[in-house]
Amino acid sequence: MSTAESSGRRGDSLGSPIGPRFRRPQIDADTFGAISEDIARFFGTARYLFIQTALVIVWISINVTWAATRFDAYPFILLNLAFSTQAAYAAPLILLAQNRQADRDRVQIARDREIEERQRATTDYLAVELADLRSAQNDAATRDYIDRALERFRKELLTELRDIAARDEDKD
Numbered sequence: 001m002s003t004a005e006s007s008g009r010r011g012d013s014l015g016s017p018i019g020p021r022f023r024r025p026q027i028d029a030d031t032f033g034a035i036s037e038d039i040a041r042f043f044g045t046a047r048y049l050f051i052q053t054a055l056v057i058v059w060i061s062i063n064v065t066w067a068a069t070r071f072d073a074y075p076f077i078l079l080n081l082a083f084s085t086q087a088a089y090a091a092p093l094i095l096l097a098q099n100r101q102a103d104r105d106r107v108q109i110a111r112d113r114e115i116e117e118r119q120r121a122t123t124d125y126l127a128v129e130l131a132d133l134r135s136a137q138n139d140a141a142t143r144d145y146i147d148r149a150l151e152r153f154r155k156e157l158l159t160e161l162r163d164i165a166a167r168d169e170d171k172d
């Protein structure tokens with residue numbers, strides 16, 4: 001048994017690792033996704049296109065007209081490199097934003113389906129209840145039936161009251 005093993009310490013010998021020398025940075029996927037969506041949204045605006053066009057015009061103007069300040073001569077290799085770098089970062093950011101939107105759409109579609117199923121169940125329940133009420137109404141007295149019955153009863157009552165009044169007059 002070696003001295004490192006007997007002492008219980010790790011990393012004393014060259015044969016045992018001492019662990020990672022650096023830690024990976026922790027990246028919050030939601031925060032990174034939100035930032036990428038903001039960038040992708042900005043890339044799709046007229047403001048961004050105007051700013052980019054103005055920068056290109058200034059860049060080319062400086063490099064074509066002022067010989068003393070030419071930092072990127074005619075084929076504008078540095079400008080092309082900047083556009084390539086921008087495109088290399090913009091494309092994945094836009095794809096990430098689209099994927100996040102697709103995930104949100106899937107969740108929203110699932111919610112919509114649940115709501116639709118509940119509404120359909122409620123509609124079916126109400127349809128059954130309405131059918132039960134209609135069938136029960138066939139056996140029940142309707143308002144018109146009650147009105148006609150009350151009118152007959154009123155007429156009979158008036159006739160009876162007239163007969164009673166006529167009999168009372170005959171007795172006097």
